[in-house]
Amino acid sequence: xxxxxxxxxxxxxxxxxxxxxxxxxxxxxxxxxxxxxxxxxxxxxxxxxxxxxxxxxxxxxxxxxxxxxxxxxxxxxxxxxxxxxxxxxxxxxxxxxxxxxxxxxxxxxxxxxxxxxxxxxxxxxxxxxxxxxxxxxxxxxxxxxxxxxxxxxxxxxxxxxxxxxxxxxxxxxxxxxxxxxxxxxxxxxxxxxxxxxxxxxxxxxxxxxxxxxxxxxxxxxxxxxxxxxxxxxxxxxxxxxxxxxxxxxxxxxxxxxxxxxxxxxxxxxxxxxxxxxxxxxxxxxxxxxxxxxxxxxxxxxxxxxxxxxxxxxxxxxxxxxxxxxxxxxxxxxxxxxxxxxxxxxxxxxxxxxxxxxxxxxxxxxxxxxxxxxxxxxxxxxxxxxxxxxxxxxxxxxxxxxxxxxxxxxxxxxxxxxxxxxxxxxxxxxxxxxxxxxxxxxxxxxxxxxxxxxxxxxxxxxxxxxxxxxxxxxxxxxxxxxxxxxxxxxxxxxxxxxxxxxxxxxxxxxxxxxxxxxxxxxxxxxxxxxxxxxxxxxxxxxxxxxxxxxxxxxxxx
Numbered sequence: 001x002x003x004x005x006x007x008x009x010x011x012x013x014x015x016x017x018x019x020x021x022x023x024x025x026x027x028x029x030x031x032x033x034x035x036x037x038x039x040x041x042x043x044x045x046x047x048x049x050x051x052x053x054x055x056x057x058x059x060x061x062x063x064x065x066x067x068x069x070x071x072x073x074x075x076x077x078x079x080x081x082x083x084x085x086x087x088x089x090x091x092x093x094x095x096x097x098x099x100x101x102x103x104x105x106x107x108x109x110x111x112x113x114x115x116x117x118x119x120x121x122x123x124x125x126x127x128x129x130x131x132x133x134x135x136x137x138x139x140x141x142x143x144x145x146x147x148x149x150x151x152x153x154x155x156x157x158x159x160x161x162x163x164x165x166x167x168x169x170x171x172x173x174x175x176x177x178x179x180x181x182x183x184x185x186x187x188x189x190x191x192x193x194x195x196x197x198x199x200x201x202x203x204x205x206x207x208x209x210x211x212x213x214x215x216x217x218x219x220x221x222x223x224x225x226x227x228x229x230x231x232x233x234x235x236x237x238x239x240x241x242x243x244x245x246x247x248x249x250x251x252x253x254x255x256x257x258x259x260x261x262x263x264x265x266x267x268x269x270x271x272x273x274x275x276x277x278x279x280x281x282x283x284x285x286x287x288x289x290x291x292x293x294x295x296x297x298x299x300x301x302x303x304x305x306x307x308x309x310x311x312x313x314x315x316x317x318x319x320x321x322x323x324x325x326x327x328x329x330x331x332x333x334x335x336x337x338x339x340x341x342x343x344x345x346x347x348x349x350x351x352x353x354x355x356x357x358x359x360x361x362x363x364x365x366x367x368x369x370x371x372x373x374x375x376x377x378x379x380x381x382x383x384x385x386x387x388x389x390x391x392x393x394x395x396x397x398x399x400x401x402x403x404x405x406x407x408x409x410x411x412x413x414x415x416x417x418x419x420x421x422x423x424x425x426x427x428x429x430x431x432x433x434x435x436x437x438x439x440x441x442x443x444x445x446x447x448x449x450x451x452x453x454x455x456x457x458x459x460x461x462x463x464x465x466x467x468x469x470x471x472x473x474x475x476x477x478x479x480x481x482x483x484x485x486x487x488x489x490x491x492x493x494x495x496x497x498x499x500x501x502x503x504x505x506x507x508x509x510x511x512x513x514x515x516x517x518x519x520x521x522x523x524x525x526x527x528x529x530x531x532x533x534x535x536x537x538x539x540x541x542x543x544x545x546x547x548x549x550x551x552x553x554x555x556x
Contacts, residue, residue, distance in 0.1 A: 001037060001038070001100065001166065001169075001170055002037070002038040002039070002040075002096070002098045002100075003032055003037055003038070003039045003040075003098060003099070003100045003102060003166070004040050004041075004042055004096045004098035004100075004101050004102070005025045005029055005039065005040070005041045005042070005101075005102045005103075005104070006025075006041075006042045006044065006101060006103045006104065007020075007022040007025060007042070007044055007045055007104050008044050008045075008103065008104070008110070008113045008114045008116075008117045009045055009081060009082055009083030009084055009085075009089070009113055010045065010082050010083065010110045010113055011052065011079065011080065011081050011110070011113060012079070012109075012110075012434065013065065013075075013076035013078070013079055013436045014076060014080075014436070015045070015049070015080070015082040017047065018219070018220075018221055018226065018311075019311060020043075021214065021226075021227065021228050022041065022043055022045075022104060022214070023209055023227070023228040023229075023230065023279065024104065024106075024134070025041050025043075025102075025104055026209035026211055026213065026214060027159055027206065027209045027210075028102065028133075028158050028159060028162060029209075029210040029213050030159075030206070030207040030208060030210040031158075031159035031160070031162070031206065031207060032163060032166075034207050035163040037163070037166065039210075039213070040096065040098070040213060041210075041213040041214060042089075042092055042093075042096070043214065043215065043218075044083040044084040044089055044117070045082060045083040046083050046084055047218065048082070048083060048084065049080045049081065049082050049083075050080060050085065051078045051079065051080055052080065053079070054079045055079075055431060057427075057428075057431055057432055058432065058437055061436070061437060061438075063529055064438075064448075064451045064529070065077060066514060066516075066526075066528070068517055069514040069516065070514075070516075070517065070523070071502060071512075071513070071514045071515045072458075072462055072499050072502070073458045073459050073462065073502065073512065074514060075451070075454060075455065076436065086116065086120065089117060090124065093117075093121055093124060094124055098128070099128065099129070100128070100129045100130075100131065100169065101118075101121050101128060101129070101130050101131070102131045102132075102154075102158075102162065103117055103130060103131070103132050103133075104133060105133070105135075105136040105137055105144070106134045106135045106136055107135070107136055107434075108136050108140070108411065108412055108430050108433055109430060109431050109432075109433050109434035109437075110136075111136055111430065112430075114132070114136075115147055115149065115150075118132070118147070118149040118150055121149070122148075122149045129151050129152070129169060130150055130151050130152075131151065131152045131153070131154060131162070131165070132144050132150050132152070132153045132154070133153065133154040133155075133158045133162070135243065135247055136412075137153050137154070137155060138155050138156055138243070138247035138413065139243055139246050139411075139412040139413025139414075140412055140413075141153045141155050141193050142184065142191050142193055144184070145184050145185070145186060145191045145193075146191070151185070151186075152165060152177075152183060152184065152185050153183070153184035154182060154183060155182040155184065155193075155195075155196055155247070156196045156199070156247040156248065157182075157199060157200050157233075157247070157248070159200060160200060161180060161181070161182045164180045165177065168180070177194075178192065178194060180194060181194050181196055181197035181198060182194060182195070182196045182197070196249075199233070199234065199248070199249045199251065200253070201253050202253075202255075202256075203232075203233060203253055203254070203255045204255055204259045208262075208263045208266060211227065211267070211271055212270075216271055216273070221275045221307075221309075224274045224275045224307070225271065225272055225273045225274055225275065226273065226274070226275035226277060227267055227271070227273050227275075227277070228276075228277050228278075228279045229260070229263060229264070229277070229279065230278070230279050230280060231254065231255050231260050231280055231283065231293065232252060232253060232254040232281075232283065232285070232286075233248045233249070233252075233253050233280075233281070234248045234249045234250060234251045234252045234253050234281065234282075235248070235250065235282040235285070236250050236251065236252055236282075236285065237282060237285075237315070238250065240414060240416040241378070241381065241408065241411060241416045242411070242414060243411045243413040243414050244281045248281060252282065252285050252286060254286060254289055257289075257293045257296045258296075260293060261297070261300055264276065264297070264300075264301075265300075268306075274306065275306075275309070276307070276308050276309075277308075277309045277310065277311050277312075278308060278309070278310045278312070279310075279311075279312045281312065282315060282318075283312075283314055284315060285315070285318060287318055287320070290318075290323060291322065294326040294327060294329070294330045295326060297331075298326070298330055303329045303330075304328075304329065304330075304331050305331065306330070306331045307331045307333065308330055309332065309333075309334060309336070310332075310335070310336055311336055312336070313336045313337065313338045314335055314336060314337060315337075316337045316338070316358065316359050316362045317355075317358060319362050320365075321365050321368075324362070324365045324369050324371065325369055327369075327371065328369040328370060328371050332371060333371065333372060334371065334372040334373065334374060335366055335371050335372070335373050335374070336373075336374045336376065336404070337362065337373055337374070337375050338375075338378075339359055339375050339376060339377055339392070339396070340376070340377060340378045341378065341384070341388065341389075341392050342356060342388075342392045342395045345383075346381070346383060346388065356395075363375075363400065363401065367400055372400075372402070372550065372551050373399075373401040373402070373550075374401065374402045374403075374404045375399065375401040375402070375403060376404040376405075377389075377393065377396060377403065377404070377405060377406065378406045378407075378408050379392075379405060379406070379407055379408065379450055379453050379454070380407050380408040380438060380439075380440050380445065380450045381408040381416065381440070382416065382419050382420060382423065382425065382440060382442055383444075384442075384444065384445065385444045385445065386444065386449050386531075386533055386534055386537065387537060389445070389453055390453065390456075390534060390537050390541065391541075393453060393456060393457060393538070394541055394542060394545055396460075397460045397542070397547050397548075398545055398546050398547065398548055399548060400548050400549060400550065400551070401550055402464065403457050403461055405453070405454055406435065407435040407436070407438055407439075407450060407454065408435075408439075409433050409434050409435050409437075410426060410433050410439060410440065411433075423442075425440055425441060425442060426439075426440075427439050427440075438451065446531075448529060448530070448531045449533065449534050451529075451530075451531070452512075452530050452531040452534040452535060453534060455528075455530075456534070456535075456538055459503070459506065460547070461550065463481070463503075463547055464547065464548070464549045464550040465549075466499075467547070467548075467549040468549045468550070468551055472484070474548065474549055475546050475548060476546070476547060477542070477543065477544050477545055478541075478542030478543050478544070478545055478547070479542075479543040479544065481503075481507075485500060485503055486504070488500055488504075496523075496525065497515055497523045497525070502515070505525070506535075507539065509527070510530075510535045510536065510539060511527050511530045511535070512527075512528040512530050513525045513526060513528060514526050
């Protein structure tokens with residue numbers, strides 16, 4: 001019996017290529033191999049991309065993502081199919097020789113792409129068995145099974161459940177499937193869901209991910225071979241917008257440091273991997289455990305011998321000076337921290353750690369140890385206001401951080417999703433439940449407000465970069481920036497189509513302009529739709545507020 005595990009392509013305005021490595025499928029493949037199954041991985045999210053028409057449900061976004069646009073402050077310009085085309089997938093499925101197909105469905109807005117892969121399989125041979133798993137399945141198992149092309153779903157961790165399911169399928173009599181927790185199936189036409197009863201513990205019992213089944217040359221960070229590594233599972237934090245607990249549980253489970261070191265050694269020796277992205281849901285929840293692991297990494301490989309990141313985020317509430325120092329010595333160069341909002345009431349509603357003093361402490365200590373910071377704020381959640389979101393943006397403008405703007409998207413199974421649903425503000429189509437679609441509007445803000453805030457974030461990060469390049473003086477206020485732009489305009493140093501003029505127009509006209517190519521290679525300026533309420537408040541508030549570059553003085 002051969003199994004083909006598939007990561008489907010996605011369709012959206014952008015793709016974060018370095019976050020696409022299907023490490024979950026590699027874990028699952030390793031478990032299947034250890035149980036004697038022949039298995040391959042088909043990662044359809046290749047570096048290929050093709051411009052495709054915007055779905056009718058997303059047609060309202062044309063006003064926000066006009067094309068063409070050559071402005072450095074633009075958002076997105078095209079809607080793409082990222083990865084293998086459907087005909088290519090069809091051929092690979094037919095030539096795979098597989099009997100059972102496991103399809104990863106990680107995010108609700110992309111479930112249609114996953115379902116289309118399932119339809120391709122069933123249209124080719126309806127006798128083939130299709131099993132769905134992934135983060136999108138755990139809160140929606142019954143809804144996924146409503147689609148006739150899906151035979152089974154695996155809820156939560158699949159490394160033990162999937163092999164047990166396969167044993168029943170192999171027997172040809174699946175009466176005992178009801179005994180496997182975390183499995184969904186149909187019986188006499190009725191959908192049956194076996195709730196999760198257990199989580200894998202200890203995690204050391206799992207084999208290392210089957211990276212030999214991945215095209216590792218495709219996953220690089222700054223041209224260096226890179227991989228994801230997971231050192232723990234489960235998150236007790238319980239943030240109201242996060243559904244992690246549905247698949248991985250609220251109990252924090254950690255691998256032993258020795259087991260993790262063994263995996264890193266294998267990656268170095270077998271695959272020549274130099275960069276490791278820790279994808280834990282809450283890597284530093286257990287401070288002492290994290291410190292011990294980092295100390296062992298330093299002892300085993302030396303200071304800064306390897307390069308580490310945690311792009312899934314680290315909770316600033318769990319960081320202290322000792323831990324920050326160890327992160328830097330182990331090979332971290334940048335920390336991804338989730339602030340969410342500067343307003344304590346919003347932090348409380350989202351079940352997030354609050355306290356700007358603690359966040360400021362972490363930023364100051366990170367600078368002391370030469371660590372750069374990407375600080376993430378979430379915009380567009382129910383309960384937020386325009387002013388609160390802009391205040392958070394201005395606060396981060398004055399810190400030595402790169403701002404990571406996250407537009408809230410409703411995730412099924414979370415308490416915030418239920419708030420949206422009960423308030424009647426949930427968009428009707430699941431492919432609208434994505435950040436790029438600005439899914440939520442309330443009485444306090446609309447989509448144009450969020451679009452404007454996102455553009456302002458691009459402007460601030462651009463100015464921070466120009467400070468690092470010494471084109472703008474570090475630490476100037478908004479008013480001083482405006483005066484310097486006026487002076488450059490008066491001296492005639494810049495033409496109409498430079499970033500200087502675009503910034504000048506933002507201050508003067510209180511609006512964004514895009515650079516639009518016209519005939520004969522010429523350009524024209526076109527005013528963008530912008531939120532006057534957001535821009536008026538922002539431009540007034542930053543008059544005396546300092547702007548600091550994103551990188552710290554100790555960055556090397």
